[in-house]
Amino acid sequence: MSTIAVTTMAFSHSVNEYKTLDIANICSYNGAVGEATVYDRGDEARLLPPDRLSVLGSVFADLERYHQMDKAGMLPEQHATAVVELSRARDLLSLEIAEHAAELEKSQAPVEWGSVSTADWMRHQAKMTSSGAGDCVHLGEQLATLPKTVEAIREGSIGFAHAAIIARYAQAISHSDSAEPFDERPLLRVAQETSPSRLWYHAMHAWHRADSEAVADEQRRDAEERYLRFSDAPDGTVFVKGKFDSAAGATLRTALEPLAKPQGDDDLRCAERRYADAWVCRA
Numbered sequence: 001m002s003t004i005a006v007t008t009m010a011f012s013h014s015v016n017e018y019k020t021l022d023i024a025n026i027c028s029y030n031g032a033v034g035e036a037t038v039y040d041r042g043d044e045a046r047l048l049p050p051d052r053l054s055v056l057g058s059v060f061a062d063l064e065r066y067h068q069m070d071k072a073g074m075l076p077e078q079h080a081t082a083v084v085e086l087s088r089a090r091d092l093l094s095l096e097i098a099e100h101a102a103e104l105e106k107s108q109a110p111v112e113w114g115s116v117s118t119a120d121w122m123r124h125q126a127k128m129t130s131s132g133a134g135d136c137v138h139l140g141e142q143l144a145t146l147p148k149t150v151e152a153i154r155e156g157s158i159g160f161a162h163a164a165i166i167a168r169y170a171q172a173i174s175h176s177d178s179a180e181p182f183d184e185r186p187l188l189r190v191a192q193e194t195s196p197s198r199l200w201y202h203a204m205h206a207w208h209r210a211d212s213e214a215v216a217d218e219q220r221r222d223a224e225e226r227y228l229r230f231s232d233a234p235d236g237t238v239f240v241k242g243k244f245d246s247a248a249g250a251t252l253r254t255a256l257e258p259l260a261k262p263q264g265d266d267d268l269r270c271a272e273r274r275y276a277d278a279w280v281c282r283a
Helices: 041-047 052-068 076-107 118-125 130-145 147-155 160-174 185-191 196-210 212-224 246-259 271-282
Strands: 005-007 020-022 026-029 036-039 227-232 238-243
Touching: 076 118, 076 130, 076 147, 076 160, 118 130, 130 147, 130 160, 147 160, 147 185, 160 185, 160 196, 185 196, 212 246, 246 271
Parallel strands: none
Antiparallel strands: 005 020, 026 036, 227 238
């Protein structure tokens, strides 16, 4: 199926009553709940917004309409369907961001605007984490080498997080002088069957097998970039920020995890609080 299907969520109906709309056509709701008017391709020129900003405006308007829909009385299955479908929409939007990020990276315009890099500009202007911005840039740069991965995102068989891991692996292999040419299919099969975190471990093992020398070099670089920073607030509060290579991180976890376990059923501390307490106890 070459087009993306989305589920209409007229939540006064059961899950089995949901209709599937083909967004390759132009769709709009009529007044009746759960019904849609589908226009054929002959009407596209008349109905499509004239530019990208208008399209984005329509997307925002539809999201606002969706947000205003009453969620009271929805069944757990309906909430679950919404979470899955909205997550798929998020992944498709992230893919669009990645394409734009790659073009920005090629132009180097963010550097001309005063930022350190495209990812740094995205971190501030798009209000993203460093890792999230980096994922968009890396995936955007690798799109030409990942056609099946992109297709899998559009079909909904993998998420953007899966694709970001595959893209970083592809980049590592493409910069290696000793590794075999990159093939996305083995990682894609794993991505379709497992979580992003498990895919990350699989990709690391695959990279080690394909180019152990490059992995060792990166681990040495990571160790050299290790840091731990303490910042004092005016009231005496201390903020801690750090970065550790995988081996050092494993050492810290091994030392802290036994002390960070819940101390009985009445221990209501969150994991972050338990780790902080364990660090203080260990010191």
